[in-house]
Amino acid sequence: MVECFTLSFYFSVLTAFSTVWLFSLVLALAAAFLAQSTLPHPHPQPMQIRIQPFTVHKCVPLTISRGTTATSTNLWLQLEHEGIEGWGEASPFTVGHPQMKSPQRTEAIAQALDAFIPHITGFSPYDYDLIEAQMEAHQLISAARTAIDLAIHDWLGKKAQQPLWKLWGLRRDHLAVTSVTIGINTPAGAHQRLLDWLAVVDAKAIKIKLGSPAGLEADQAMFEAVVAGVPAGAKVSVDANGGWTLAGAIAMSHWLGDRGVTYLEQPLPVGQEADLYKLFKESPLPLFVDESCFNETDIPILADRVHGINIKLMKTGGLTPARRLCETAQAQGLQIMFGCYSDSTLANTAAAHLSAYATHLDLDSHLNLTDDPFRGATLQDGCLIPSDQPGLGVTYEPATPPMDTAYNFAADSIAENTEWLADSLAIPAVESTFTAGTFTAGTLTAGSGEIAPEIPSEPAPAPSPELPPELPSEPSPDLPAEPSPEFPAEPAPEPFPELPPELPPELPPEPSPEIFPEPSPEPPPEIIPAPSPEIDPEIVPEFPSEPFPEAPPEIAPEPPPEILPPASAPEISPGMLPEPSPGFSPRL
Ligand SMILES: [Mg+2]
Numbered sequence: 001m002v003e004c005f006t007l008s009f010y011f012s013v014l015t016a017f018s019t020v021w022l023f024s025l026v027l028a029l030a031a032a033f034l035a036q037s038t039l040p041h042p043h044p045q046p047m048q049i050r051i052q053p054f055t056v057h058k059c060v061p062l063t064i065s066r067g068t069t070a071t072s073t074n075l076w077l078q079l080e081h082e083g084i085e086g087w088g089e090a091s092p093f094t095v096g097h098p099q100m101k102s103p104q105r106t107e108a109i110a111q112a113l114d115a116f117i118p119h120i121t122g123f124s125p126y127d128y129d130l131i132e133a134q135m136e137a138h139q140l141i142s143a144a145r146t147a148i149d150l151a152i153h154d155w156l157g158k159k160a161q162q163p164l165w166k167l168w169g170l171r172r173d174h175l176a177v178t179s180v181t182i183g184i185n186t187p188a189g190a191h192q193r194l195l196d197w198l199a200v201v202d203a204k205a206i207k208i209k210l211g212s213p214a215g216l217e218a219d220q221a222m223f224e225a226v227v228a229g230v231p232a233g234a235k236v237s238v239d240a241n242g243g244w245t246l247a248g249a250i251a252m253s254h255w256l257g258d259r260g261v262t263y264l265e266q267p268l269p270v271g272q273e274a275d276l277y278k279l280f281k282e283s284p285l286p287l288f289v290d291e292s293c294f295n296e297t298d299i300p301i302l303a304d305r306v307h308g309i310n311i312k313l314m315k316t317g318g319l320t321p322a323r324r325l326c327e328t329a330q331a332q333g334l335q336i337m338f339g340c341y342s343d344s345t346l347a348n349t350a351a352a353h354l355s356a357y358a359t360h361l362d363l364d365s366h367l368n369l370t371d372d373p374f375r376g377a378t379l380q381d382g383c384l385i386p387s388d389q390p391g392l393g394v395t396y397e398p399a400t401p402p403m404d405t406a407y408n409f410a411a412d413s414i415a416e417n418t419e420w421l422a423d424s425l426a427i428p429a430v431e432s433t434f435t436a437g438t439f440t441a442g443t444l445t446a447g448s449g450e451i452a453p454e455i456p457s458e459p460a461p462a463p464s465p466e467l468p469p470e471l472p473s474e475p476s477p478d479l480p481a482e483p484s485p486e487f488p489a490e491p492a493p494e495p496f497p498e499l500p501p502e503l504p505p506e507l508p509p510e511p512s513p514e515i516f517p518e519p520s521p522e523p524p525p526e527i528i529p530a531p532s533p534e535i536d537p538e539i540v541p542e543f544p545s546e547p548f549p550e551a552p553p554e555i556a557p558e559p560p561p562e563i564l565p566p567a568s569a570p571e572i573s574p575g576m577l578p579e580p581s582p583g584f585s586p587r588l
Pocket of ligand 1: 310
């Protein structure tokens with residue numbers, strides 16, 4: 001009897017331990033399965049990512065308070081996965097504040113992509129949150145993020161075979177009209193620029209750049225000359241690009257308000273957001289900020305002192321953060337507008353997919369290019385309309401005719417005007433250099449410190465280890481994460497009279513039936529009014545300030561609210577960059 005009891009006792013204990021062991025085993029297996037399912041393990045088909053620089057030339061150089069831009073070298077990012085290719089673009093820009101996330105010049109963007117892309121080729125385009133977490137962990141600059149973000153969205157739309165605006169449930173039948181921009185110029189030059197715009201674009205809105213270093217009287221004279229040619233019913237807005245003082249901005253807001261201006265953009269320099277509150281109380285015009293707003297973290301500072309924000313994809317880091325910014329701003333009662341830098345049709349079409357959010361649009365940079373290689377959203381009755389094509393709906397068509405017939409003004413008068421700009425205002429030219437790199441499965445297979453003369457005639461269906469024939473070949477097979485050492489230093493610009501024409505010689509004779517009515521065999525000359533051998537767009541030349549005659553008395557300064565600095569992260573060297581891990585969480 002005792003033996004039977006003992007056996008039963010031992011059997012029960014053994015059974016209990018077996019049950020616990022089995023239960024533990026099941027738990028361990030379940031945990032391993034869950035962990036495996038959430039790990040960002042390398043995709044069996046790594047993304048192939050290729051970046052290709054391309055230079056676009058403006059029909060008419062654009063001068064704002066900080067400088068003049070005649071050309072821009074942008075980056076075309078091609079992401080291939082599962083036989084589908086998504087495209088993105090990055091363009092250089094500056095907001096004129098040394099401590100902001102600027103300037104983002106082309107070479108800096110390319111170097112950032114050089115170092116970063118190898119860290120995400122193991123993902124798939126479906127892994128947006130993980131890729132974005134990597135971008136955040138590496139503190140990738142916003143223009144580089146934009147190129148990746150746009151390519152992923154283009155890929156996803158093509159995979160779903162739907163345009164992005166439709167996938168997001170946004171409308172495109174009641175979009176705001178897009179404005180065309182008149183840069184700082186002489187009154188006569190600015191007036192003529194408007195007429196040239198109206199000759200090729202059915203503009204329903206005009207944005208006038210003020211904040212001239214020549215002073216407020218020069219701003220007023222130029223404004224009056226432009227509005228004299230504005231068609232009836234067209235809206236007029238003003239962007240000072242931070243070129244005014246608080247007193248000047250208050251005075252100009254009343255002066256412009258009396259003349260029917262729709263809104264006033266970035267009246268004060270970036271970094272002076274505290275004074276925006278004083279201007280907000282005084283201004284009869286709606287105030288928008290551009291340089292002062294990058295992403296949704298800026299909204300709490302701005303919500304009580306502006307009426308709206310100008311969103312640019314190069315500032316936000318792409319479409320997903322732009323949508324977050326839209327919804328954050330709208331939740332605070334702010335209006336939305338979309339703008340651009342020297343973006344081609346590719347990036348402006350991406351922004352057009354979000355146009356339904358906007359009260360105002362200023363997506364005109366591609367309309368002022370002689371050699372935009374892309375086609376996408378089309379201008380219809382003043383509105384930039386994205387197409388029904390899947391993804392971004394952008395095609396590569398480098399055979400773009402020059403616009404010099406319609407813009408004879410550029411060839412005939414710009415030299416005189418730029419001479420005035422250079423001599424009277426000493427406004428510097430903004431230039432950028434670039435390089436190229438090709439990435440396949442995390443390996444940099446091509447990089448060049450030389451300026452490529454053109455992009456290939458056909459977009460490559462998939463990245464190839466072979467360089468395009470026109471690119472100088474300097475293969476560096478094992479450079480996954482280090483910035484390319486071949487990137488050139490900032491080149492010293494040549495004086496204006498010695499600048500050679502840079503238009504591609506192969507521009508075809510046929511005009512674009514959409515925008516450019518007539519071609520001309522003579523390309524517009526490359527004009528960069530560089531008055532000084534040192535070209536730095538961040539440097540705003542100092543001019544003898546002319547007191548505005550009607551400026552109100554100085555308002556006693558109030559203690560400025562504390563402005564939180566942009567979030568910073570510890571410096572991470574490329575060798576220390578973490579690999580994809582389950583620790584990265586979505587930012588949504
Ligand atoms: Mg602006």
